[in-house]
Amino acid sequence: xxxxxxxxxxxxxxxxxxxxxxxxxxxxxxxxxxxxxxxxxxxxxxxxxxxxxxxxxxxxxxxxxxxxxxxxxxxxxxxxxxxxxxxxxxxxxxxxxxxxxxxxxxxxxxxxxxxxxxxxxxxxxxxxxxxxxxxxxxxxxxxxxxxxxxxxxxxxxxxxxxxxxxxxxxxxxxxxxxxxxxxxxxxxxxxxxxxxxxxxxxxxxxxxxxxxxxxxxxxxxxxxxxxxxxxxxxxxxxxxxxxxxxxxxxxxxxxxxxxxxxxxxxxxxxxxxxxxxxxxxxxxxxxxxxxxxxxxxxxxxxxxxxxxxxxxxxxxxxxxxxxxxxxxxxxxxxxxxxxxxxxxxxxxxxxxxxxxxxxxxxxxxxxxxxxxxxxxxxxxxxxxxxxxxxxxxxxxxxxxxxxxxxxxxxxxxxxxxxxxxxxxxxxxxxxxxxxxxxxxxxxxxxxxxxxxxxxxxxxxxxxxxxxxxxxxxxxxxxxxxxxxxxxxxxxxxxxxxxxxxxxxxxxxxxxxxxxxxxxxxxxxxxxxxxxxxxxxxxxxxxxxxxxxxxxxxxxx
Amino acid sequence: xxxxxxxxxxxxxxxxxxxxxxxxxxxxxxxxxxxxxxxxxxxxxxxxxxxxxxxxxxxxxxxxxxxxxxxxxxxxxxxxxxxxxxxxxxxxxxxxxxxxxxxxxxxxxxxxxxxxxxxxxxxxxxxxxxxxxxxxxxxxxxxxxxxxxxxxxxxxxxxxxxxxxxxxxxxxxxxxxxxxxxxxxxxxxxxxxxxxxxxxxxxxxxxxxxxxxxxxxxxxxxxxxxxxxxxxxxxxxxxxxxxxxxxxxxxxxxxxxxxxxxxxxxxxxxxxxxxxxxxxxxxxxxxxxxxxxxxxxxxxxxxxxxxxxxxxxxxxxxx
Numbered sequence: 001x002x003x004x005x006x007x008x009x010x011x012x013x014x015x016x017x018x019x020x021x022x023x024x025x026x027x028x029x030x031x032x033x034x035x036x037x038x039x040x041x042x043x044x045x046x047x048x049x050x051x052x053x054x055x056x057x058x059x060x061x062x063x064x065x066x067x068x069x070x071x072x073x074x075x076x077x078x079x080x081x082x083x084x085x086x087x088x089x090x091x092x093x094x095x096x097x098x099x100x101x102x103x104x105x106x107x108x109x110x111x112x113x114x115x116x117x118x119x120x121x122x123x124x125x126x127x128x129x130x131x132x133x134x135x136x137x138x139x140x141x142x143x144x145x146x147x148x149x150x151x152x153x154x155x156x157x158x159x160x161x162x163x164x165x166x167x168x169x170x171x172x173x174x175x176x177x178x179x180x181x182x183x184x185x186x187x188x189x190x191x192x193x194x195x196x197x198x199x200x201x202x203x204x205x206x207x208x209x210x211x212x213x214x215x216x217x218x219x220x221x222x223x224x225x226x227x228x229x230x231x232x233x234x235x236x237x238x239x240x241x242x243x244x245x246x247x248x249x250x251x252x253x254x255x256x257x258x259x260x261x262x263x264x265x266x267x268x269x270x271x272x273x274x275x276x277x278x279x280x281x282x283x284x285x286x287x288x289x290x291x292x293x294x295x296x297x298x299x300x301x302x303x304x305x306x307x308x309x310x311x312x313x314x315x316x317x318x319x320x321x322x323x324x325x326x327x328x329x330x331x332x333x334x335x336x337x338x339x340x341x342x343x344x345x346x347x348x349x350x351x352x353x354x355x356x357x358x359x360x361x362x363x364x365x366x367x368x369x370x371x372x373x374x375x376x377x378x379x380x381x382x383x384x385x386x387x388x389x390x391x392x393x394x395x396x397x398x399x400x401x402x403x404x405x406x407x408x409x410x411x412x413x414x415x416x417x418x419x420x421x422x423x424x425x426x427x428x429x430x431x432x433x434x435x436x437x438x439x440x441x442x443x444x445x446x447x448x449x450x451x452x453x454x455x456x457x458x459x460x461x462x463x464x465x466x467x468x469x470x471x472x473x474x475x476x477x478x479x480x481x482x483x484x485x486x487x488x489x490x491x492x493x494x495x496x497x498x499x500x501x502x503x504x505x506x507x508x509x510x511x512x513x514x515x516x517x518x519x520x521x522x523x524x525x526x527x528x529x530x531x532x533x534x535x536x537x538x539x540x541x542x543x544x545x546x547x548x549x550x551x552x553x554x555x556x
Numbered sequence: 557x558x559x560x561x562x563x564x565x566x567x568x569x570x571x572x573x574x575x576x577x578x579x580x581x582x583x584x585x586x587x588x589x590x591x592x593x594x595x596x597x598x599x600x601x602x603x604x605x606x607x608x609x610x611x612x613x614x615x616x617x618x619x620x621x622x623x624x625x626x627x628x629x630x631x632x633x634x635x636x637x638x639x640x641x642x643x644x645x646x647x648x649x650x651x652x653x654x655x656x657x658x659x660x661x662x663x664x665x666x667x668x669x670x671x672x673x674x675x676x677x678x679x680x681x682x683x684x685x686x687x688x689x690x691x692x693x694x695x696x697x698x699x700x701x702x703x704x705x706x707x708x709x710x711x712x713x714x715x716x717x718x719x720x721x722x723x724x725x726x727x728x729x730x731x732x733x734x735x736x737x738x739x740x741x742x743x744x745x746x747x748x749x750x751x752x753x754x755x756x757x758x759x760x761x762x763x764x765x766x767x768x769x770x771x772x773x774x775x776x777x778x779x780x781x782x783x784x785x786x787x788x789x790x791x792x793x794x795x796x797x798x799x800x801x802x803x804x805x806x807x808x809x810x811x812x813x814x815x816x817x818x819x820x821x822x823x824x825x826x827x828x829x830x831x832x833x834x835x836x837x838x839x840x841x842x843x844x845x846x847x848x849x850x851x852x853x854x855x856x857x858x859x860x861x862x863x864x865x866x867x868x869x870x871x872x873x874x875x
Binding site for chain 2: 120121132167
């Protein structure tokens with residue numbers, strides 16, 4: 001993007017120089033006597049003023065630990081065991097917290113990852129942005145308020161005076177991310193640490209937020225340390241990349257050079273796994289004319305919504321899905337694509353029989369959901385199963401993997417215990433997990449392994465239709481690629497029909513045959529995936545496609 | 557707003573009515589009654605016939621539903637009946653006892669909250685590991701101390717050994733110090749325990765790290781970000797603890813010889829003074845209902861999400 005601007009007065013000293021940094025974690029609450037488990041080993045890199053450097057790697061690669069060390073906010077158990085962190089030539093690695101406080105927010109600031117809880121839920125947006133000024137010596141309340149209002153305007157939030165009074169839960173994820181950016185740029189720091197700042201956002205919102213961050217840093221000449229697992233984002237936004245694996249630097253250099261001619265096998269694998277750099281799946285047109293397992297016709301779903309402080313609340317109807325129609329042929333994958341609020345989750349809740357349609361017809365495997373009787377529910381559950389988005393929340397932490405996978409059998413198909421265990425063990429093997437996991441609790445498994453467990457649980461009743469709700473969105477690109485290929489394999493072998501819900505068109509292209517693009521509860525475009533990709537008919541689909549990270553760089 | 561309050565007040569009255577009825581039936585089910593206890597003693601030399609006459613006089617022989625109706629309508633008009641044992645209207649006894657107990661409990665709650673806050677704040681901020689783990693064990697210690705034992709121990713130490721507070725003839729404030737301490741300690745324990753846990757849980761939230769990244773110190777973050785998020789569970793517990801507080805007050809007043817509601821209750825139980833017990837139970841239930849109503853109204857002010865996020869997804873039934 002931009003060429004690095006090196007401030008003329010300090011040509012030789014980089015803004016940030018991390019030298020041979022090693023970081024480890026102790027077991028207990030930072031007890032000095034317990035041994036340190038190292039996670040970062042001798043990492044060195046530099047950032048010059050105004051430069052954007054991306055730290056790229058899978059989870060567990062140590063990238064977030066490095067970012068936390070730079071801003072001095074390692075968890076209590078974290079220890080810098082060797083090396084230095086030089087800010088404008090001064091080593092701040094050993095500084096006590098009280099000495100770092102004046103630096104944080106003013107010289108180094110942070111745009112954090114978790115949008116749900118990154119803002120204090122009980123204080124107003126205005127108060128939280130104003131806090132940055134108050135912490136760094138601004139006393140004039142009126143001047144602070146003016147600064148905050150102009151910042152809210154600058155980060156593109158309409159009606160700043162209203163936002164000032166609102167609480168975080170009244171804002172969307174994208175708006176909250178803008179508020180976090182406003183706090184990070186408020187005092188025009190020299191370095192912003194952006195720790196996976198958009199991982200939880202829809203692609204279109206992600207693009208707008210990253211564009212904003214780009215604009216603001218270019219205006220102020222701010223350097224950015226970008227932490228991400230997505231090489232597509234690194235390709236679009238960074239001047240240089242540092243590729244990390246297992247706490248060590250595998251490769252670093254100019255972004256163009258690293259991405260076009262990766263010197264290291266690990267970088268090449270990351271590149272191959274990134275959905276943005278992936279081709280489509282081979283098309284299977286013959287299958288599309290098979291019988292339909294799922295038929296949705298003119299589905300309307302309304303909710304009554306309450307708003308206002310409990311004593312004053314009013315009820316008003318809210319139409320979440322407004323005339324959605326699609327059909328999914330046996331053995332194929334249909335994707336529902338759209339941003340949050342587009343009605344995709346509501347649609348699948350209806351498919352799964354959790355809510356009755358307000359109007360329209362929905363059929364799953366021949367069962368009509370509008371008139372479904374109570375005694376038909378078991379038949380529906382056997383026909384359609386769900387793999388949920390978050391593999392951390394969807395598995396009962398107190399059950400073992402064998403209990404989790406076997407539970408649907410106990411509920412719907414009571415077979416003798418040995419038979420049940422045999423089926424569970426076979427399925428665990430089928431989804432590519434070792435038998436040893438059967439006796440373990442979910443916390444002993446990685447995110448990708450947990451999602452395999454969730455898939456096994458969905459398949460144990462031998463359903464015809466599986467709904468995959470953002471099933472790979474929470475996973476690293478590498479793991480994501482593995483899960484997608486497992487799903488593909490299972491579909492081929494078992495003849496499954498998938499309904500795949502996602503906000504990411506790049507992923508959809510890898511797995512789906514047909515797609516419906518939803519916006520505001522309506523279908524704005526549908527058809528075979530390749531057609532929607534290459535000849536998008538609606539402006540909204542074109543926006544979605546343009547927002548896929550890495551495409552700009554790939555096209556150039 | 558009006559509808560919400562009406563609904564909540566309606567619920568409160570149902571609870572009070574249920575408490576009233578349950579108490580009434582339980583007191584009736586007890587063998588013997590206040591008339592027997594008061595007039596049966598041989599010195600009075602009353603014949604069984606005379607006692608039966610007294611029973612008619614007091615209305616104790618009328619059918620149950622008639623007694624129930626008369627008592628209920630009396631309560632609704634603010635007439636709590638007549639204490640057989642003391643020979644005065646129940647309202648007079650309550651009027652004398654209530655201020656003593658109110659003073660004791662209010663001061664104890666203030667002391668308990670202060671003690672819990674102190675324990676939680678020090679354990680959250682101290683860099684000393686041993687101090688923190690020592691403070692963490694204080695609530696379990698406090699909660700396992702029986703109120704009667706603590707009261708007696710405090711009198712032994714401060715009045716008899718150190719002679720700091722006179723046992724007899726102390727001023728109105730002086731005489732409250734030890735009872736308040738006795739009652740505050742067991743109440744503060746669960747408050748401190750929940751507050752410490754709640755603070756720890758909030759400390760791990762990402763917005764705490766964000767506030768630190770803005771340049772805020774640990775203390776700033778604790779007071780301005782963490783505390784308000786940590787208070788709602790403690791407040792909810794406070795509503796439930798009101799019952800503990802009343803139970804503790806009965807024991808404390810008995811140990812320290814304070815003529816409050818606790819003493820009144822204790823004597824009423826001894827003499828099966830049904831009218832007094834009926835009034836005390838309804839009064840306690842009223843206090844309980846009021847405290848919990850206040851908690852429900854205050855919590856949304858502390859956490860705006862509770863005020864707004866009551867949207868209910870009620871379309872269709874489960875298929």
